[in-house]
Amino acid sequence: MNKAPTLENFELIEGQSLAGRYEVVSKLGQGWEGEVYLIREQATGIERAAKLFFPHRNHKNRTAKQYAIKLHNLRHCNILIQYLTQEVIHMQRQSVTLFVSEFVEGEVLSEMLKRCRGRRMPQFEALHLLHALASGMADVHLAREYHGDLHTDNIIVRRYGLGFEVKVIDLFSYQLPKREMIRDDVCDLIKVFYDVLGGAKHYPRHAPEIKAICCGLKRTLILKKYRTAGQLRDYIEKIEWPP
Numbered sequence: 001m002n003k004a005p006t007l008e009n010f011e012l013i014e015g016q017s018l019a020g021r022y023e024v025v026s027k028l029g030q031g032w033e034g035e036v037y038l039i040r041e042q043a044t045g046i047e048r049a050a051k052l053f054f055p056h057r058n059h060k061n062r063t064a065k066q067y068a069i070k071l072h073n074l075r076h077c078n079i080l081i082q083y084l085t086q087e088v089i090h091m092q093r094q095s096v097t098l099f100v101s102e103f104v105e106g107e108v109l110s111e112m113l114k115r116c117r118g119r120r121m122p123q124f125e126a127l128h129l130l131h132a133l134a135s136g137m138a139d140v141h142l143a144r145e146y147h148g149d150l151h152t153d154n155i156i157v158r159r160y161g162l163g164f165e166v167k168v169i170d171l172f173s174y175q176l177p178k179r180e181m182i183r184d185d186v187c188d189l190i191k192v193f194y195d196v197l198g199g200a201k202h203y204p205r206h207a208p209e210i211k212a213i214c215c216g217l218k219r220t221l222i223l224k225k226y227r228t229a230g231q232l233r234d235y236i237e238k239i240e241w242p243p
Contacts (some may be wrong), residue, residue: 012024034054037050081167133155141185148171149172
């Protein structure tokens with residue numbers, strides 16, 4: 001028997017049926033583990049998000065199972081998407097996990113930045129965004145858990161006035177000490193802030209208070225100030241700005 005080909009993409013089309021219960025609306029994105037689609041429940045018309053895992057990235061369904069358990073255990077954390085269910089479908093003679101979660105309306109942060117003037121946010125807008133991210137991740141860290149891969153491509157943003165509603169996607173479960181992974185999250189949050197502000201090109205012109213948050217992206221200096229997202233949130237809330 002010929003070995004089944006490695007699936008590198010699914011190429012689902014609008015209207016295609018999945019598991020006899022959903023229909024494809026559109027593709028939302030693609031990552032290392034699989035592809036994400038906007039789907040609609042055929043019975044109710046409710047829109048959901050579905051991640052289809054590449055079989056070679058989800059051996060014996062371990063990746064999807066770990067992801068589901070982690071989301072379930074952290075379901076009280078508003079910054080995370082809500083896991084609903086998963087099913088196994090068959091494509092090209094292979095079993096593929098269909099991971100269904102809530103559909104979060106908003107815009108991927110990296111795409112939002114493309115529409116900003118100079119592809120970056122003003123300092124105070126970026127600070128509001130960082131505060132929203134740190135506040136949301138504080139609940140995750142309080143539960144002694146972590147995200148593991150925070151960057152502008154897996155943060156979904158909805159804007160309202162000066163504030164932001166944020167969700168993070170694509171959590172990882174590494175077999176590493178959770179304390180170190182929580183600290184990595186903190187450094188990643190600072191890197192997101194740095195990138196949102198325009199990166200190295202604009203860093204020299206930032207206010208001293210902004211530079212004091214970024215710490216020149218030096219890990220030792222960052223972790224000396226804040227080791228969890230909660231400590232970062234508290235630091236932001238206590239910044240004293242000059243008159």
